[in-house]
Amino acid sequence: MIANTTQFDLRSKLPNIKESIFSVMSQHARANNAINLSQGFPNFPCSDQLIALVNKYMQEGYNQYAPAYGVMELRETLAQKVNKQYGIEVKPESEITVTAGATQAIFTAILGLIREGDEVIVFDPAYDSYVPSIKMAGGMPIHVSLKGPDYKIPWDEVKKKISFKTKMIILNTPHNPCGTCIDEDDIEQLKIITSGNNILILSDEVYEHAIFDDNKHYSLLGSDLAERNISVFSFGKVLHTTGWKIGYCVAPNYLMKEIRKVHQFNVFSVNTPMQYAINEFYKNEGNYSSVSNFYEQKRDFFLNLMKESRFSFVPSAGTYFQLMNYSDISKQSDVDFALKLVQEHGVASIPVSVFYNDKTDEKVLRFCFAKTDETLEKAAEKLCKI
Numbered sequence: 001m002i003a004n005t006t007q008f009d010l011r012s013k014l015p016n017i018k019e020s021i022f023s024v025m026s027q028h029a030r031a032n033n034a035i036n037l038s039q040g041f042p043n044f045p046c047s048d049q050l051i052a053l054v055n056k057y058m059q060e061g062y063n064q065y066a067p068a069y070g071v072m073e074l075r076e077t078l079a080q081k082v083n084k085q086y087g088i089e090v091k092p093e094s095e096i097t098v099t100a101g102a103t104q105a106i107f108t109a110i111l112g113l114i115r116e117g118d119e120v121i122v123f124d125p126a127y128d129s130y131v132p133s134i135k136m137a138g139g140m141p142i143h144v145s146l147k148g149p150d151y152k153i154p155w156d157e158v159k160k161k162i163s164f165k166t167k168m169i170i171l172n173t174p175h176n177p178c179g180t181c182i183d184e185d186d187i188e189q190l191k192i193i194t195s196g197n198n199i200l201i202l203s204d205e206v207y208e209h210a211i212f213d214d215n216k217h218y219s220l221l222g223s224d225l226a227e228r229n230i231s232v233f234s235f236g237k238v239l240h241t242t243g244w245k246i247g248y249c250v251a252p253n254y255l256m257k258e259i260r261k262v263h264q265f266n267v268f269s270v271n272t273p274m275q276y277a278i279n280e281f282y283k284n285e286g287n288y289s290s291v292s293n294f295y296e297q298k299r300d301f302f303l304n305l306m307k308e309s310r311f312s313f314v315p316s317a318g319t320y321f322q323l324m325n326y327s328d329i330s331k332q333s334d335v336d337f338a339l340k341l342v343q344e345h346g347v348a349s350i351p352v353s354v355f356y357n358d359k360t361d362e363k364v365l366r367f368c369f370a371k372t373d374e375t376l377e378k379a380a381e382k383l384c385k386i
């Protein structure tokens with residue numbers, strides 16, 4: 001298309017936002033015929049039973065709009081799940097909304113709750129959708145950096161950055177890309193920080209079922225902070241169906257009311273047959289409770305192979321990502337080293353500096369281990385030769 005762009009006064013709303021690193025690295029992987037451990041998605045199939053259930057509901061004619069906030073049966077099942085796991089009573093009618101993936105839940109919650117000039121605390125390295133969502137809502141991201149190799153939250157620094165404009169803190173546990181999880185102390189610190197003020201918490205818990213080494217998932221839903229919290233989940237991560245883009249959020253009614261006002265105009269509702277199928281699939285608890293164990297085995301398989309390499313690492317405590325430090329191999333920037341890795345060694349990864357506002361480069365790459373053992377074996381073989 002030929003357009004005379006000079007005649008349009010288009011000031012970008014997000015002038016500094018480039019194409020997502022996940023798309024960029026996956027394109028490099030394809031162009032170089034490399035093993036793709038960059039973008040986080042499984043390269044193995046989801047359950048046949050789940051596919052059969054989607055098929056069944058499609059054949060039976062469940063193909064029109066679902067209710068705006070989600071199929072009621074699914075919301076009821078989720079309310080029971082949340083109650084059993086985190087000990088909190090959640091009303092399916094008013095406190096759970098099914099969304100087009102966690103990304104839409106995050107965007108919608110931020111758009112519904114953040115106003116022009118509100119400050120939102122974000123921990124870097126941060127999942128890439130948080131900051132653009134805050135900015136589109138007119139809010140101001142306030143960055144707090146986590147430093148490797150432990151990536152603990154520096155609560156003293158958080159306290160210093162709280163102001164009368166702070167409206168929200170975005171938490172992500174288990175954390176992408178760090179593979180860390182919050183603990184009781186972190187919840188305690190959050191309680192202290194938010195005591196007596198109006199600060200909300202947006203808790204991204206999409207990896208709640210990828211927790212390793214018998215650790216517990218500290219959901220904000222199971223804490224005293226639930227009254228000021230929105231927890232976000234993704235079926236894509238649990239069911240190995242990232243392409244279905246379906247998830248949900250849970251929040252008290254006074255927050256959910258505002259979130260739903262936005263939700264009904266940015267998607268209205270989410271695909272119907274998948275919701276019925278997931279509802280039936282989730283009736284068997286084992287279908288989600290086994291996922292942590294499954295990914296722990298993947299992590300161990302990959303790390304066992306990587307012991308022979310010159311990369312150094314702290315085993316991931318959750319998510320399906322593993323950080324690897326390459327400072328014993330190269331002094332190159334992580335972006336350059338990731339490019340070299342995909343172009344010359346045939347393995348795609350994600351340079352972690354892209355998730356930092358100030359582009360902190362600790363010489364660390366993120367590898368996704370949600371892959372078949374064969375893929376992990378081939379990738380580790382290449383990485384061990386470097």
Ligand code: PMP
Nearest residue numbers: 101102103127176206234236247
């Ligand atoms: N939050 C985090 C931390 C993620 O890693 C992802 C995707 N991998 C999302 C949110 C988005 O999830 P969804 O694909 O369900 O939109």
Ligand code: GLN
Nearest residue numbers: 022023038039040041176
């Ligand atoms: N969440 C996935 C990751 O961290 C990718 C999601 C996406 O491609 N937008 O790799």
